[in-house]
């Protein structure tokens with residue numbers, strides 16, 4: 001497989017993986033003190049205003065600092081959201 005095809009397939013797989021997200025906002029703190037970058041969409045779901053640049057230091061609405069990490073990192077420690085699409089849906 002040439003490199004370009006490999007990268008394209010990797011992108012396709014990542015998009016498919018990310019499509020499992022239900023955009024419920026739970027992992028961005030919607031049930032407590034949400035991240036200041038979290039926004040509600042017209043369909044009642046949630047989105048990150050800076051998704052491509054999200055990783056690293058962020059602040060909650062009340063000003064608490066935390067580090068945004070990929071969901072795959074959170075999954076390694078066990079996702080605490082039982083309704084999360086990454087646990088309930090399949091590719």
Ligand code: SF4
Nearest residue numbers: 028035038048054068
């Ligand atoms: S920066 Fe991270 S925690 Fe904040 S809304 Fe975006 S994905 Fe969620």
Ligand code: SF4
Nearest residue numbers: 021022025027084085
């Ligand atoms: S808890 Fe899961 S389904 Fe909900 S926004 Fe986070 S990653 Fe997506």
